[in-house]
Amino acid sequence: MQPAHIGFIGCGNxxxxxxxxxxxxxxVEPTKVIVSAPSDKNLSKVCSxxxxxxxxxxLVVASSDLIFLSVKSEVLESVINDLKPIEGDHNPLFVSIVGGLTIHDLEMMLLSVTAMPRVVRTMPNTPxxxxxxxCVYSLGSEVxxxxxxxxxxxxxxxxVCEMVPEHLINAAAGLSGSGPAYIYMAIEALADGGVKMGLSRHLAQTLAAQTVKGAAAMVMETGKHPAQLKDEACSFGGMTISGIHTLEKHGIRNALISAVEASSNKSNEIDHR
Structure with a gap:
């Protein structure tokens, strides 16, 4: 089952x-896609x-069976309010990639467009x-x-895409939505450590980034628990277990857990503002 035509309102990154x-x-066939934006600046990037x-x-709403809402949260309501009510039996599926708006919020906004809004809320991250x-997603009651x-x-x-109940969207936002920023900081810090010990900046950053990429691939491809992979990397009395002891003394686990918690709680606040 595939939608016959796909539309996008908004043409950002x-x-x-x-x-x-x-x-x-x-x-998706390109000829079955339509994208709108207020100016040609971003549209020119997808014309090819x-x-x-x-x-x-x-025109996007009238032409599409599935419509991605991809504008900033602060302008979405005005964008929807400017839409004409849908005529006839046409009832597209609206997929939101707009942060901070619940399915209920979106359904209420879309009542001015269709009598029975069908909404999917998604949370893709920047990678x-x-x-x-x-990406995680949740389904509205009419989907x-x-x-x-x-x-x-x-x-x-x-x-990587998984369905979750909507009440877990913000937990996912705190982990995978904000998580890339935490990892960028870890890469920067690892590279700084390499520079401190004599490596060039370019080499240190390359090694740090590839180390993170490789470690992530090991978790995904082996299916092993991260703790098992960590143990396998630590030889008796070796350099890695010495480094891990230092990380534990400085509270790396607590810092990351607390960061996910803080981001998730902030996301909850935004949802209920």
């Missing part, structure tokens, strides 16, 4: 990432894909821009499991 992933994977571009959001992302599967299949082109 995430729209561009999704479009490239969908088309590159063969899941062979899709239709427009400044008319109503989705290079097809290495994480069928089959439609949810279509959304998951599409998003899997750019991210």
């Amino acid at each position: 995430m729209t561009q990432a999704l479009l490239n992933g969908f088309i590159r994977s063969g899941l 894909l062979g899709i239709t571009t427009t400044h008319d959001n109503d 989705s821009m290079i097809s290495q992302g994480c 069928t499991p089959e439609e949810g599967h279509v959304v998951q299949e599409l998003l899997s082109a750019v991210a």
Whole structure:
């Protein structure tokens, strides 16, 4: 089951990432995609894909079976309010990649467009821009499991994608949404350590980034628990266990757990503002 036509309202970085992933994977035919934005600046970046571009959001709604809402949260309500009510039996599925808005919020906004809004809320993270992302999604009450599967299949082109109950969206946001920033800090700090011990900045950063990438791949591809992989890297009385002791003294586990907790709690606050 695939939507016949896909639309995007908004053409920022995430729209561009999704479009490239969908088309590159063969899941979507470019001729069946339409994207709107208020100016040509971002639209010009996707024209080469062979899709239709427009400044008319109503044309996107009228032309599409599945519509990605991909604008900033502070302007989404005004964008929706400017849409004309849908005529006839057309009832597209709306997929939100807008942070800070619950399914209920989105359904209430879309009542001005359709009598029975069908909404999927998603939370892709920034590495989705290079097809290495994480994404969770939740289904509104009017969305069928089959439609949810279509959304998951599409998003899997750019991210590891899993369905969760909506109350866990913010937990995922605190982990995978904010997590890349924590890892960037870890890469920077590892590189700084290498520089301190005599490596060039370029080499230290390359080694740090590849070390993180390789360790992540080991977790994903072996299926082993991270603690087991950590133990396998530590020889008796060796340098790695000495480094781990230092990390534990400085509270690395507590720092990361607390960071996820703080980000998740902040996401909850934004949802309920």
